[in-house]
Amino acid sequence: MTNERAYRDAGVDIRLEADGVAALVRELTYRRQGPHAPIGGTGHFAGLIEFGPMVLALATDGVGTKMLVADAVGDWSTVGIDCIAMNANDLYVMNIEPIAFVDYIACDRVDPAKMAEIGRGLNEGARLANLSIVGGETATLAGLVNGLDLAGTVLGVQRRERVITGEKCRPGDLVVGLPSSGVHSNGLSLARRIAGGHGGYDQPFGGHTLGRELLTPTRIYGEVPAITARHEVHGMCHVTGGGLLNLVRLTRFGFSIDAPIAPPPIFDWLQERGDVSREEMYRTFNMGMGFALVVPEDGADGLVREVPGSKVVGAVTEEPGVRLSGRPLE
Numbered sequence: 129m130t131n132e133r134a135y136r137d138a139g140v141d142i143r144l145e146a147d148g149v150a151a152l153v154r155e156l157t158y159r160r161q162g163p164h165a166p167i168g169g170t171g172h173f174a175g176l177i178e179f180g181p182m183v184l185a186l187a188t189d190g191v192g193t194k195m196l197v198a199d200a201v202g203d204w205s206t207v208g209i210d211c212i213a214m215n216a217n218d219l220y221v222m223n224i225e226p227i228a229f230v231d232y233i234a235c236d237r238v239d240p241a242k243m244a245e246i247g248r249g250l251n252e253g254a255r256l257a258n259l260s261i262v263g264g265e266t267a268t269l270a271g272l273v274n275g276l277d278l279a280g281t282v283l284g285v286q287r288r289e290r291v292i293t294g295e296k297c298r299p300g301d302l303v304v305g306l307p308s309s310g311v312h313s314n315g316l317s318l319a320r321r322i323a324g325g326h327g328g329y330d331q332p333f334g335g336h337t338l339g340r341e342l343l344t345p346t347r348i349y350g351e352v353p354a355i356t357a358r359h360e361v362h363g364m365c366h367v368t369g370g371g372l373l374n375l376v377r378l379t380r381f382g383f384s385i386d387a388p389i390a391p392p393p394i395f396d397w398l399q400e401r402g403d404v405s406r407e408e409m410y411r412t413f414n415m416g417m418g419f420a421l422v423v424p425e426d427g428a429d430g431l432v433r434e435v436p437g438s439k440v441v442g443a444v445t446e447e448p449g450v451r452l453s454g455r456p457l458e
Contacts, residue, residue: 173218183288187218190279193316201339204242208249210313213346215282216257220352221364223292224284231264235276256348294363294378301444302428305389307437308418310344314369315413322402349419359431363422367414372450382449385442391416
């Protein structure tokens with residue numbers, strides 16, 4: 129019998145995290161008075177701030193336990209790309225262009241050579257997302273941090289009428305998936321556990337090693353602003369931790385995913401070696417679809433013809449929640 133609790137057993141309880149976030153958010157009641165107040169509530173991929181005819185947006189995220197894979201392999205040159213990708217993609221889902229970024233590094237001891245590699249990745253991520261790194265903070269926290277953690281915050285801007293929140297999503301709309309570059313920067317607690325019990329990071333995989341495969345940088349979906357300029361898009365989703373369950377952040381309606389993008393081999397390897405159920409895989413990983421766009425039914429074909437690798441994977445439904453091949457994901 130496949131393991132339905134694999135991610136929780138690896139140390140990440142998605143439901144507990146949701147409860148913890150809800151407990152935190154319930155206490156965040158103060159809102160700025162006067163100009164430049166926040167727009168909307170919490171729960172979407174980025175927070176919005178009124179700025180005259182424009183909207184400013186902020187999002188924050190980190191690389192997570194992918195840093196431990198980098199430590200094991202001894203290569204920190206790409207994790208900076210992951211850090212910027214995880215943040216920039218959270219703005220693209222609202223059709224907001226990332227423009228500036230600050231990083232935060234917490235470590236038990238500063239290693240200049242490792243910092244230089246991280247810097248090269250951050251610089252490449254900035255180039256790919258066309259944003260400027262305008263500052264940051266490095267904190268030595270011996271006794272509190274064991275190793276190094278990398279996170280960041282991104283600032284974005286857009287005209288208010290161009291922001292896409294998902295409020296236009298309606299039953300009958302189609303979901304178009306964009307391919308991921310691999311595992312991205314989520315689900316690594318489970319992936320690391322499976323790798324550790326089945327040969328480790330040095331084993332051959334796909335022309336390199338398993339460790340190198342897991343370090344494949346998160347794709348930055350910088351083409352999204354051009355897509356939304358040419359096509360009607362009702363909502364977008366960055367498929368991160370929680371997998372397909374991220375879709376529920378867009379609308380009160382539901383989603384039926386019946387024809388998902390074929391997962392790359394790394395996901396087949398993880399599922400087989402870890403004895404993980406299909407549903408658990410789609411609750412944990414992006415499974416080959418790192419980004420999704422919700423579009424009118426009559427606009428899906430044109431978008432798919434234009435965007436390489438894209439595919440209609442499902443539809444918006446009246447019934448709330450997410451269903452994978454007819455079975456609810458919970």
